[in-house]
Amino acid sequence: MGEPTKILLDESELPRQWYNLLADLPSPPPPVLHPGTKEPVGPDDLAPLFPKDLIAQEVTTERYVDIPEEVLEVYRLWRPSPLYRAHRLEKALGTPAKIFYKYEGVSPAGSHKPNTAVPQAYYNALAGVRRLTTETGAGQWGTALAFACSQFGLDCEVWQVRASYDQKPYRKAMIETFGGVVHPSPSDLTEAGRAVLAKDSESPGSLGIAISEAVEVAAGAPDTNYALGSVLNHVLLHQTVIGEEALAQFAKVGLTPDLIVGCTGGGSNFAGLAFPFLREKLSGRMDVAVRAVEPASCPSLTKGVYAYDFGDTAGMTPLMKMHTLGHDFVPDPIHAGGLRYHGMSPLLSHVYELGLFEAEARTQRECFEAGVRFARAEGIVPAPEPTHALASCIEEALRCKETGEEKVILTALCGHGHLDLAAYAAYLNDELVDHELAEHDVAEAVAALPSIPG
Secondary structure, three states, X not given: OOOOOEEOOOHHHOOOEEEOHHHHXXXXXXXXXXXXXXXXXXXXXXXXXXOHHHHHHHHOOOOXXXXXXXXHHHHOOOOOOXXXXXXXXXXXXOOOOEEEEEEOOOOOOOEOOHHHHHXXXXXXXXXXXXXXXXXXXXXXXXXXXXXXXXXHOOEEEEEEEHHHHHHOHHHHHHHHHOOOEEEEEOOOOXXXXXXXXXXXXXXXXXXXXXXXXXXXXXXXXXXXXXXXXXXXXXHHHHHOHHHHHHHHHHHHHOOOOOEEEEEOOOOHHHHHHHHHHHXXXXXXXXXXXXXXXXXXXXXXXXXXXXXXXXXXXXXXXXXXXXXXXXXXXXXXXXXXXXXXXOEOOHHHHHHHHOOOOEEEEEOHHHHHHHHHHHHHHHOOOEOOOOHHHHHHHHHHHHHHHHHOOOOEEEEEEOEEXXXXXXXXXXXXXXXXXXXXXXHHHHHHHOOOOOOOOO
């Protein structure tokens, strides 16, 4: 069969540093602005929500950041994660392409999210913080943060988007098992939540709304900080252990990918895999194409506008220049709850504007079709989020079947779908509905973007 099915690294090969793509970009991204003054934010503006170490990582231009030994100790529970060659999927497709997937479902939370949850909990504990608040979509981030908080003696309070809270009841149980407390969002526990419920008592919620609630609670309690599972620079930084490991694993078999494909919501999983490879591309050491795949019902990269916007619905966060559908946008309640965010990471948005990767959008029915096809071949039921990337990978592999091209394709299987089986049942029972955002919906969604002079 050629290359082995599973490519492993041992503990001694675990990356000791996170990689910061900012150091190698030809131009820096636009500054983050204060929501009141519209001036660039400084460390003091972020201090009510984040510890100083994470603020330093958010703004650093150093190429590498050392991973603390205390974080590495927890990482060793599941890292390095395996890289698989999808021989059986290749055979089922009849393709000459070589398909690899970096599997992050081996983590305690079942996804890539602990890669940043663990250092965020560590740095907050180091700063004397007692409790962390956060939002979660599908529940993977909330699960990861609850797990990470349990490792460092912190309380964890989670606002989960109502649509996913109702769709995935066992996420709540898992978060509570790790010691977290979880509320459906919008809730009546915050001013932000009550304001949404006053307008729509049946609101399915959104990540923007849940962020508003978590930030409100954190900002009002001196012993509490806020933790974010995607979007911000330090979050993407922590995830680069994925790509660094993948580079080492490909080196073991003497291959380099021709195409990297990842799903994108806020961008952390995609950036975590892609950024180390983009470093190699920018240095001229590797020629690789990179593709982001997002849901057609929440297409911030492919249909959103590149503009300054709030990261949350209530307008409490700083203003970030990003690809956005507008902070008031409430996506259709698709099952890929982790991809239902109105904006894309500002750093990823900037990298997209530089033309360093391409993007496409896909509907959920074709994504679940790809997920089932993958599961029947490879034996892993993927979370709904990475099925977006799998749909693109399968299409690319079938294209190679037509052309005879032996392309090497790499994707990030960022989590398993064991707590998403209700979504698979809906697909198998032909109950899923596709929703594509129309241009007039986009125009309406971005109409309320904040005005930034100059």
